[in-house]
Amino acid sequence: MHFNGEQQRQSIICFLVCSLKGFTMGELEVEKHAQYILSVEKRKDDFESVVMEHLRMNGAYWGLTTLDLLGKLETVDKDEIVSWVMSCQHESGGFGGNVGHDPHILYTLSAVQVLALLDKLDVLDIDKLANYIASLQNEDGSFSGDMWGEVDTRFSYIAICCLSLLHRIDKINVEKAVNYVVSCKNLDGGFGSIPGGESHAGQIFCCVGALAITGSLHHVDKDLLGWWLCERQVKSGGLNGRPEKLPDVCYSWWVLSSLIMIDRVHWINKEKVARFILDCQDKENGGISDRPDDAVDVFHTYFGVAVSDNDFSDSCTPLEGIHCMAMVDPKPPVLFYIVMELDFHFLNIRD
Amino acid sequence: MHGRPRKPQKPVDDASIAKAAKLRVLQAQFFQNHHDKIYAKEALEISAKLLETNPEAYTAWNYRKLAVEHNLRSETDPDAIKAVLDEELRVVESALRRNFKCYGAWHHRKWVLNKGYSSVDHEFRLLDQFQKADSRNFHAWSYRRFVAALKNMSEEEELKYTTDMIETNFSNYSAWHNRSVLLSHLLKQKIEGFTPREKVLTEEYELVHQALFTDPDDQSGWFYHFWLLDQTVTPGAPVLVSSWPAHGSDLFVSFKGNLDGGVSSSFTSFCSDKGAFPLIIYFNQSVGGINSSTVTVKHLFDKNEDLIWVPLATNNSGNAQAWVTFLRFPDVKDDSLKAYPVEVKVGHSQCAFTVSLRSIDSKHGEGGSDMEMIVWKDDSFHASEPLLLSPPVVSLDQATTNKEPEQIDSRWHEETLANEIALFQELLSEINCKIGKLTLARLLRAHDKMIYKMPFADEKTHSKEVLDLFSDLMKLDPSHSRYYKDEHSLVLMEQVVSNRESLLTYCWKYGEAHPSYLCNPICLRLSKLSLSRIGSFENLLWVQMLDLSHNELWSIEGLEAMQLLSCLNLSNNKLRSFTALEPLKLLKSLKVLNISYNEIGAHSIDTSRYLFSSPLSHTVGDDWNIDAYVTDGVKMNYWEAAVIFKGLYLTQLDVVGNAIVDEKFNLFLTHILPSLVWLDGDRVY
Numbered sequence A: 001m002h003f004n005g006e007q008q009r010q011s012i013i014c015f016l017v018c019s020l021k022g023f024t025m026g027e028l029e030v031e032k033h034a035q036y037i038l039s040v041e042k043r044k045d046d047f048e049s050v051v052m053e054h055l056r057m058n059g060a061y062w063g064l065t066t067l068d069l070l071g072k073l074e075t076v077d078k079d080e081i082v083s084w085v086m087s088c089q090h091e092s093g094g095f096g097g098n099v100g101h102d103p104h105i106l107y108t109l110s111a112v113q114v115l116a117l118l119d120k121l122d123v124l125d126i127d128k129l130a131n132y133i134a135s136l137q138n139e140d141g142s143f144s145g146d147m148w149g150e151v152d153t154r155f156s157y158i159a160i161c162c163l164s165l166l167h168r169i170d171k172i173n174v175e176k177a178v179n180y181v182v183s184c185k186n187l188d189g190g191f192g193s194i195p196g197g198e199s200h201a202g203q204i205f206c207c208v209g210a211l212a213i214t215g216s217l218h219h220v221d222k223d224l225l226g227w228w229l230c231e232r233q234v235k236s237g238g239l240n241g242r243p244e245k246l247p248d249v250c251y252s253w254w255v256l257s258s259l260i261m262i263d264r265v266h267w268i269n270k271e272k273v274a275r276f277i278l279d280c281q282d283k284e285n286g287g288i289s290d291r292p293d294d295a296v297d298v299f300h301t302y303f304g305v306a307v308s309d310n311d312f313s314d315s316c317t318p319l320e321g322i323h324c325m326a327m328v329d330p331k332p333p334v335l336f337y338i339v340m341e342l343d344f345h346f347l348n349i350r351d
Numbered sequence B: 001m002h003g004r005p006r007k008p009q010k011p012v013d014d015a016s017i018a019k020a021a022k023l024r025v026l027q028a029q030f031f032q033n034h035h036d037k038i039y040a041k042e043a044l045e046i047s048a049k050l051l052e053t054n055p056e057a058y059t060a061w062n063y064r065k066l067a068v069e070h071n072l073r074s075e076t077d078p079d080a081i082k083a084v085l086d087e088e089l090r091v092v093e094s095a096l097r098r099n100f101k102c103y104g105a106w107h108h109r110k111w112v113l114n115k116g117y118s119s120v121d122h123e124f125r126l127l128d129q130f131q132k133a134d135s136r137n138f139h140a141w142s143y144r145r146f147v148a149a150l151k152n153m154s155e156e157e158e159l160k161y162t163t164d165m166i167e168t169n170f171s172n173y174s175a176w177h178n179r180s181v182l183l184s185h186l187l188k189q190k191i192e193g194f195t196p197r198e199k200v201l202t203e204e205y206e207l208v209h210q211a212l213f214t215d216p217d218d219q220s221g222w223f224y225h226f227w228l229l230d231q232t233v234t235p236g237a238p239v240l241v242s243s244w245p246a247h248g249s250d251l252f253v254s255f256k257g258n259l260d261g262g263v264s265s266s267f268t269s270f271c272s273d274k275g276a277f278p279l280i281i282y283f284n285q286s287v288g289g290i291n292s293s294t295v296t297v298k299h300l301f302d303k304n305e306d307l308i309w310v311p312l313a314t315n316n317s318g319n320a321q322a323w324v325t326f327l328r329f330p331d332v333k334d335d336s337l338k339a340y341p342v343e344v345k346v347g348h349s350q351c352a353f354t355v356s357l358r359s360i361d362s363k364h365g366e367g368g369s370d371m372e373m374i375v376w377k378d379d380s381f382h383a384s385e386p387l388l389l390s391p392p393v394v395s396l397d398q399a400t401t402n403k404e405p406e407q408i409d410s411r412w413h414e415e416t417l418a419n420e421i422a423l424f425q426e427l428l429s430e431i432n433c434k435i436g437k438l439t440l441a442r443l444l445r446a447h448d449k450m451i452y453k454m455p456f457a458d459e460k461t462h463s464k465e466v467l468d469l470f471s472d473l474m475k476l477d478p479s480h481s482r483y484y485k486d487e488h489s490l491v492l493m494e495q496v497v498s499n500r501e502s503l504l505t506y507c508w509k510y511g512e513a514h515p516s517y518l519c520n521p522i523c524l525r526l527s528k529l530s531l532s533r534i535g536s537f538e539n540l541l542w543v544q545m546l547d548l549s550h551n552e553l554w555s556i557e558g559l560e561a562m563q564l565l566s567c568l569n570l571s572n573n574k575l576r577s578f579t580a581l582e583p584l585k586l587l588k589s590l591k592v593l594n595i596s597y598n599e600i601g602a603h604s605i606d607t608s609r610y611l612f613s614s615p616l617s618h619t620v621g622d623d624w625n626i627d628a629y630v631t632d633g634v635k636m637n638y639w640e641a642a643v644i645f646k647g648l649y650l651t652q653l654d655v656v657g658n659a660i661v662d663e664k665f666n667l668f669l670t671h672i673l674p675s676l677v678w679l680d681g682d683r684v685y
Helices: A006-021 A030-042 A047-051 A053-069 A078-087 A105-117 A126-135 A153-165 A174-183 A201-213 A222-230 A251-261 A270-279 A298-312 A332-346 B014-036 B041-053 B058-071 B078-098 B103-113 B120-133 B138-150 B155-168 B173-189 B197-214 B219-233 B407-430 B434-453 B463-476 B478-497 B500-504 B578-586 B639-645 B663-672
Strands: B240-244 B250-255 B269-272 B276-288 B295-298 B319-328 B339-346 B349-359 B381-383 B507-510 B522-525 B545-547 B567-569 B592-594 B652-654
Touching: A047 A053, A047 B014, A053 A078, A053 A105, A078 A105, A105 A126, A105 A153, A126 A153, A153 A174, A153 A201, A174 A201, A201 A222, A201 A251, A222 A251, A222 B478, A251 A270, B014 B041, B014 B058, B041 B058, B041 B078, B058 B078, B058 B103, B078 B103, B103 B138, B120 B138, B138 B155, B138 B173, B155 B173, B155 B197, B173 B197, B173 B219, B197 B219, B197 B407, B219 B407, B219 B434, B240 B349, B269 B276, B276 B339, B295 B319, B407 B434, B434 B463, B434 B478, B463 B478, B478 B500, B578 B639, B639 B663
Parallel strands: B250 B269, B250 B349, B522 B545, B545 B567, B567 B592, B592 B652
Antiparallel strands: B240 B276, B276 B319, B295 B339, B339 B349, B381 B507, B507 B522
16 A cells, blocks of 8 residues: 555645635635645655554545545555555454554544445445444443443444444444443533543534434533533634633534534634634745644644635535544544545535 | 644754654564564563554554463462553553553553552552643543542542642633532432532532632633533423413314304414314423323323323434324314313323313305415504403413422522622623623523512513623624524513513414414514524414514524414525424424525535434434435435425425525425415415
């Protein structure tokens, strides 16, 4: 698999150019961001890129989704990608983040999504894979991430999303899965990673997403949660992930998409989110940072651009597919992969 | 990369490349060992080094677990076991010092602790360090709950810890959160020292006041205060708040035509051609399990156990605020106007009303033809004679008797609310604080709801003051103005429908002649009120004709409770899609619908789609055929509209002025609605 190299770089640039066409505010430093990303892409041997190797499955999914968006999916060697993806599959049925890495539900969903995108789900032994995911469900309805038993509502979302894509949702006990997610509901209307865990915008996205796919959004107190979520928007216009935290470009995603799912997105001011993102640009050297005047990085650049485009251009056509929601890991390094995926499939936007 | 200041760019330096190369070598060695299942000391050191450099290398944590299991397989010496596990804790600790948000590291630690050989006290000491360094780290809080459970720490002790954390820093939302979790559990279990509830909550109010008055702009305490308020005013058990027919009312049911003159109240008349009339019960919260064993209906013509109760909900959860059943009446030949009593009992609530039956001659009286079009124009409506009007506004207590012991603490409720209101009025006289205003508005609303619950309450409500507060907030905090706007609308609705006099000013009589399905020609006209949301359905169950046109509605959530609706005008609002109209699916009496001049089809993002029952949310089977409406060989992919309309028998529909409308769409409508007589003012043939 060599998808990480030249092809991905091409797709990033294409994507940027393409998305920015829809941007009407005219203040986004298009050329500079593109150059910035190019410069980052050249640094293949630096420390950061080695540290990220275990996430390559997510990267592949992100890059291919970008190409799909651009209508360029035909330019990739599908067989090569499929054989790389399949080389990450283990005997258990689960996929690792890269060749040789252990299987985990986080990467299993990405693998399924890559194959679904390429219309190659038929290479999978679907029942084996679905059984792997189902085997991770615990007695209380929760899901472990792998055989080592870490439990988190992120994994509930991933399992439900993945089985839904495979049309095998009946392999798990949906009622118990829903009840577990509901048991993580807090007194502020939000959700935590396990019962008693503090509400967090990323975790809320997972839980609301899991409930959306299973038709269980009636468990959400939409007004209470909607108010908590809309209060994530601070005076500067940016959004934070928890009360009294600093705003951050990447949280725009979790909050916005959760608000959309519960039909309360009008409670925040989108223009001010845009303003905040524009203020996070490094106008000299390109790139977008988490907050104004912080160091730029590639994740916040992708993210900022993606949100800007999707929220403020109206030149998009809807695309069916609540099933295509992505894997989720609220850690910043993974974020942009997810964001791409979600923006295009979950938010139903296509340029 | 968060919170790192922006500096001038530097090219990748040699040091970074060297570091990367070194990491690559480590990684390669590690994977070789993992693959070959080598768990010797040197191999373990390599994985430790890898994790200390890159804690996110999750496979290395897995490898170390395998190594521990392998190396302890034949070990029985507790000291040797402890030594192996201590080494794991050491690796985790140094990984956490590099990145204490690393999921894999925290989980590895839990895994080791679960073996039961390690000192839990040491964990508390470590946590104190971590929580001091970052008092909001949710991994650390989560780990704290884990070790507290492992040590069987009492919840009181942990509650004490949150008090300490809060007193160190009032702005610690994580501590307030943990406090709410612990406290609600302690209250629920009625643990010694945590009863009576009122005493505990009063102390909590005092604690949170300190936080709020120290820094009124910090959100942490306000969220906790909001939770306390909810704990104060929300009754535990669901309460029946209203019904149709209303408690104490005399219902006139006629069938096969219109009511003739001489009926005392148009509000309590109903006509039916099905030999039955609906009985609707409405609760203060969503409830499940309503059936003939939980609700007893005493009625001459039905056996209680034969009644089938249906939840009025758009989802299939089996829960709803409003439930409906149908009561039969016999074929009455005489004109005796005998009033038959009906009694309904639900838990501790009950209501009673009478039903008189009227058989009507075949003549249609002064009524118009069923084919006639309803015209939603000002000159179609007349102020009605007040004599005929006595809308069944229910007060909460009218429908409920035998109140639970909650009587005892109603005094405490009232005092607490009054106290909080006075306190925040004082605070706001000194500073202009948005969340303080919002809290005051919520307190005043809660207060109004409570006095409204008291029988014969004569106190004035605060709705004017609450409306002013929300108007203020819209200006003070424009980013969230549409939240305040929605709240403003709900309060305005409460104000309009909460008392008879006010409601009467919105009631109009439709036309001289009206179709027979409209046996009650009283139209509630709530148009041009700039409403963005609607509510107060408990007072509107009687409405058969409703005009909500020229508002700013984006949602009609809750409208499904209004089972008697036969004519509904939603034109000139801000409804964005058919999925936003889902409540209409449940309005089986609906004949006339106007949704013209909305924004259906004008937006690419359908924000109500995820709340809508469809195969996408697995609420409808996979066999659901969205391509079922093929007309003249043209596939009509209007599945949302199809779902809404396929169960309705509309005779009149107005859709013009929506982006979705074109010739093809209108053709689709005439196919899916064979009962349609009028479409956009034109006769359908």
